[in-house]
Structures are given as C-alpha cells and as structure tokens.
Amino acid sequence: MLDSSLYDPMSPKTVGDIVGNAELWSALHAQIKEQTTGHLVCVGPAGCGKSLFFRIALVGYKVLHIDCTANSGLREMRDALRTFARGSKAATDLRWIVLEHADMLSSDTQAFLRRCLETTAGTTRVAFLCRDAGAISEPILSRTTLVTVDSPEDTEIAYEIMRRTEYKIEKTSVEGIVRRCYGNVRSALTEALAARHCSIVTDDTVIPALLASRPGSTGAAGIEWVSWAVQALLTCKNEGIDLRDVLRRGWPKHPAVSQTCATWSRLGGTSPRSLFFACISKLVRP
Numbered sequence: 001m002l003d004s005s006l007y008d009p010m011s012p013k014t015v016g017d018i019v020g021n022a023e024l025w026s027a028l029h030a031q032i033k034e035q036t037t038g039h040l041v042c043v044g045p046a047g048c049g050k051s052l053f054f055r056i057a058l059v060g061y062k063v064l065h066i067d068c069t070a071n072s073g074l075r076e077m078r079d080a081l082r083t084f085a086r087g088s089k090a091a092t093d094l095r096w097i098v099l100e101h102a103d104m105l106s107s108d109t110q111a112f113l114r115r116c117l118e119t120t121a122g123t124t125r126v127a128f129l130c131r132d133a134g135a136i137s138e139p140i141l142s143r144t145t146l147v148t149v150d151s152p153e154d155t156e157i158a159y160e161i162m163r164r165t166e167y168k169i170e171k172t173s174v175e176g177i178v179r180r181c182y183g184n185v186r187s188a189l190t191e192a193l194a195a196r197h198c199s200i201v202t203d204d205t206v207i208p209a210l211l212a213s214r215p216g217s218t219g220a221a222g223i224e225w226v227s228w229a230v231q232a233l234l235t236c237k238n239e240g241i242d243l244r245d246v247l248r249r250g251w252p253k254h255p256a257v258s259q260t261c262a263t264w265s266r267l268g269g270t271s272p273r274s275l276f277f278a279c280i281s282k283l284v285r286p
Contacts (some may be wrong), residue, residue, distance in 0.1 A: 007197050008189070010164045015056055018049045019160040019185055020152025025049070028147065029057045035094055037145070039117050040127045041102075041136055044149030047184030050129045054098050062087075062095045069101045069274075074109050085116050087123035095124045102128035103135035110137045117143045151183030164189055165196040190273075194230035229280045233273065243272040247279055256282040 012018050015029045031037040042050050054063075064084050066074070074081065087095045097116075099105070105113070117126060117140065126144075128136060133146065152160075161174050169192060177195075181188035236243050251257040260279045 007193055008164060010166065012052060012056060015053065018053055018056070019156050020049060021149055024147070024149065025053050025057075028053070032057050037125060039121075039125055039144040040147055041133060041141060041144045042127060042129045042147045042149060043131065043133045045131060045151050045183060047181070047186035047188070048149045048151050049185065050149055051098075051100055054096075054127060054129070058096050058098070061093060064095070064097045065100065066097070067100045068104045069271075072104045072106050072109065074105075074112070078112060082116065085120040085124040085126075087120070097124060097126045098129065099127065100129045103130035103132045105135075107137065110140055114139045114143065152185055154178050157181065157183070157185055157188055160185060161188055161192045165192050168196055190230070191234060194234060197227075229277060232280075233276070243276040247276060251279070251283065254283065 015025050016022070018025055028037070042054075044050050062084075064081065066077070066081075068074075071077070081097065084095065085097060099113075113126065114137070116124075128140070128144065130136060133141070157178050158174050161169065161177060173195060174192070177188050177191050181191070232246060233243065235241075236246065247257055247261070257279045260282050261275065
C-alpha cells in the first residue's frame with residue numbers, strides 16, 4: 001500500500017540509501033558481493049532495516065524469502081527448501097535463503113535448518129532475521145555469524161521522514177512522529193506517508209465509525225481504501241486499541257478475513273498491523 005512507488009517514490013533503491021547503520025550495511029554488502037560471507041543471524045529491533053537491506057543487497061541473486069511468522073514449522077515447504085538450497089553445481093553465484101521473523105521457528109525446524117547449513121554450504125547462504133537471538137538454537141548460532149543492528153538515531157529518522165515525504169510535513173509533526181515510533185523507521189514512515197497523502201480523522205466511537213466508513217468491497221481503489229486503512233491504523237494507535245479488534249468485531253465471519261487469518265495460523269500469529277493490512281487488502285480487492 002503506502003510502500004508502493006505511487007505513495008513512496010523516494011524509497012531506498014541502493015544499500016547506501018538505507019537510513020542508519022551505514023558502515024555495517026556497507027561492509028556486509030561488500031562481503032555478499034565478494035561471496036565471502038557465511039550464514040548469518042541478523043538481530044535487531046523492528047523497523048531497523050534488516051529486511052530492507054537483504055531485499056536490496058540480494059537483487060540479482062536467486063533468493064528464497066520465507067516469513068516464519070505464519071510458517072514456524074516449514075512443514076509444507078521443506079522439500080522445496082532442501083531442493084533450492086542444493087542449487088546447481090554449474091552455478092557460480094551463491095543462492096540465499098532469507099528467513100524473516102526467524103525467532104518464531106520451532107525447535108524441530110531449527111534442527112532441520114541446522115542440517116541444511118552443513119550440507120549445502122557450498123551453494124547456499126542462509127540469513128536468519130530476528131529480534132531476539134536467544135530464540136535461535138545454539139547449534140545454529142555456532143554455525144553462523146551474528147550481525148547486530150541498532151535502531152537509527154532520532155536525527156536520522158527525522159531526515160528520512162522529510163526526504164521520503166519530499167519535505168511536505170511540518171517540523172513539529174516530524175518531531176512527534178519520531179517521538180512515537182521508538183526507533184521503528186517502518187512505523188514512522190507509515191505515519192508520515194499517511195500524513196502526506198491521506199486525510200486522518202479520529203472519532204470517539206472508533207471501531208463502529210471505522211467500520212461504517214470503510215470503502216465497499218467492489219469499486220474501491222487507490223487512495224480511498226488506502227486512506228481508510230491508514231486512518232484505522234492511526235486511530236487505533238491513538239486510542240490504544242488493538243487492530244485485531246477491528247477484525248474480530250467487524251468481519252468475524254467474512255470468508256476473506258477468515259482465509260487470511262488462517263494463513264497466519266491464528267489471529268494473533270503476526271503483528272496486528274501486518275494482519276490488519278493483509279485482511280483489508282483482501283476485503284477491498286478480493
């Protein structure tokens with residue numbers, strides 16, 4: 001939605017564009033290009049740029065991205081993962097498996113991945129992206145390089161907000177966004193881009209008002225449904241309401257919502273924001 005080129009044309013295109021941890025990302029990118037890096041465990045808080053870095057740095061490589069939030073057991077894709085990791089003996093470039101939210105992986109799955117690290121080291125590198133290295137088993141940690149990523153400084157986040165919104169937001173608004181995001185650049189930019197493109201309205205009745213104003217399932221497109229979704233996000237944030245409550249109270253029996261929630265194993269199986277946007281996307285554009 002708001003991370004599309006339509007609403008965020010200034011999004012990072014190179015590793016050098018990523019806000020914060022510039023020296024770390026530059027050094028790691030050089031190792032990836034030179035193919036001198038080993039398997040990685042990349043640890044850092046939400047919104048610090050872990051996923052963004054690997055999306056940009058691995059352009060041109062064969063990459064398998066897996067979100068472990070809804071797939072902690074990797075049950076249905078272990079054969080495909082094993083086949084991908086083996087690669088081709090004729091290939092000169094390494095393949096990459098990027099496991100986002102790897103701290104959600106079950107112990108059985110980590111044992112399976114540990115064997116993959118050993119048997120496919122000649123063809124593939126695995127990157128475990130997580131917030132808590134303590135959730136990664138010792139056998140994996142002993143076979144990987146630990147990369148610790150810090151949250152960007154407030155001044156860096158403020159500059160990125162101004163750059164990405166083409167300097168169309170007031171300085172006082174930027175300061176408020178930076179203060180509320182607690183180092184999460186992704187959260188800060190969501191709010192900033194919403195302020196840049198959408199009309200944000202709050203209401204004391206919150207959920208009923210949001211449900212009543214939601215664009216219809218057919219015919220709604222572009223800024224209309226994006227504006228509504230972001231309005232819901234910020235209203236619930238300001239009121240201290242879990243976005244999943246909008247799903248539970250608004251569309252508990254809607255097939256699109258039920259199917260999307262089932263994909264995440266359970267209603268609370270991912271971040272409220274990710275689950276909410278995924279459901280709204282299906283509701284408006286089935």
